[in-house]
Amino acid sequence: MDLRRVSSARIEEHGWVAVPRSQAKLLAEREDPQESTAMKVEDISLPNSELVQAVTRYARENLPEETLNHSMRVFYYGQAIATQHFPDWSYSHETYLLTCLLHDIGTTDHNLAATQLSFEFYGALLAFNLLKDHEAPRSQSESVCEAIIRHQDLGETGMITTIGALTHFATLLDNAGANPELVHKETIENVVREYPRNGWTACFAATVKQEIMLKPWCHSTAIDGFEDKIRGNKLMEPYD
Numbered sequence: 001m002d003l004r005r006v007s008s009a010r011i012e013e014h015g016w017v018a019v020p021r022s023q024a025k026l027l028a029e030r031e032d033p034q035e036s037t038a039m040k041v042e043d044i045s046l047p048n049s050e051l052v053q054a055v056t057r058y059a060r061e062n063l064p065e066e067t068l069n070h071s072m073r074v075f076y077y078g079q080a081i082a083t084q085h086f087p088d089w090s091y092s093h094e095t096y097l098l099t100c101l102l103h104d105i106g107t108t109d110h111n112l113a114a115t116q117l118s119f120e121f122y123g124a125l126l127a128f129n130l131l132k133d134h135e136a137p138r139s140q141s142e143s144v145c146e147a148i149i150r151h152q153d154l155g156e157t158g159m160i161t162t163i164g165a166l167t168h169f170a171t172l173l174d175n176a177g178a179n180p181e182l183v184h185k186e187t188i189e190n191v192v193r194e195y196p197r198n199g200w201t202a203c204f205a206a207t208v209k210q211e212i213m214l215k216p217w218c219h220s221t222a223i224d225g226f227e228d229k230i231r232g233n234k235l236m237e238p239y240d
Contacts (some may be wrong), residue, residue: 012091013090015095016162019162021165022157023179044080051136055101059105063108064108071102073197077169077170077188080187081173089166095163098131098140102123102130106120106121112214120148120149128145143161147163150164151164169182174200175229175233197236
């Protein structure tokens with residue numbers, strides 16, 4: 001693949017459009033900000049290609065139920081956020097779903113202990129190889145890989161892909177209760193009914209603590225007080 005010959009349509013297809021990494025800047029630059037409205041899971045189309053079915057089977061076989069439910073909540077929250085707050089973003093919903101399903105594959109007990117790499121970097125490698133094995137388009141596989149590598153890459157400078165930015169918004173909402181105005185309370189309640197948290201706050205906080213204990217150099221340490229931010233998630237506390 002020669003990037004000099006990639007069309008703009010193909011760039012958009014798998015979410016390669018560059019947007020600010022800063023969430024504050026992204027929100028401030030919206031032309032016509034709208035209040036969030038209630039959505040239900042059935043209002044949001046779930047891609048169901050052969051590739052999605054294969055990756056969903058892999059996720060079910062390899063992720064704990066709590067992590068799989070989190071992954072699905074990230075998909076639905078992200079789709080609600082994009083629909084209501086960034087309607088001009090053009091990206092493959094399939095690519096975003098694949099990212100959601102695989103973004104925490106590196107956090108399993110087996111995978112945390114299998115490598116010295118930070119969980120999101122190792123998870124991205126696993127995801128890329130899995131998608132390659134299922135003959136996903138290279139642009140799609142790389143988009144998923146990029147978003148997983150950078151899904152904890154928070155900051156105020158530089159750029160990120162639309163898929164990456166959406167993953168930021170949705171994971172931070174579910175993990176730390178950030179930007180609660182982006183998803184209506186009834187949407188959260190409906191998604192949680194379909195994909196229960198089952199104590200996700202304590203579960204993910206323990207995972208972060210475990211990774212930092214095993215790998216004091218890991219990228220999770222780049223977020224100051226990350227474990228405390230997770231445990232202080234007041235938005236999701238009623239659903240845990």
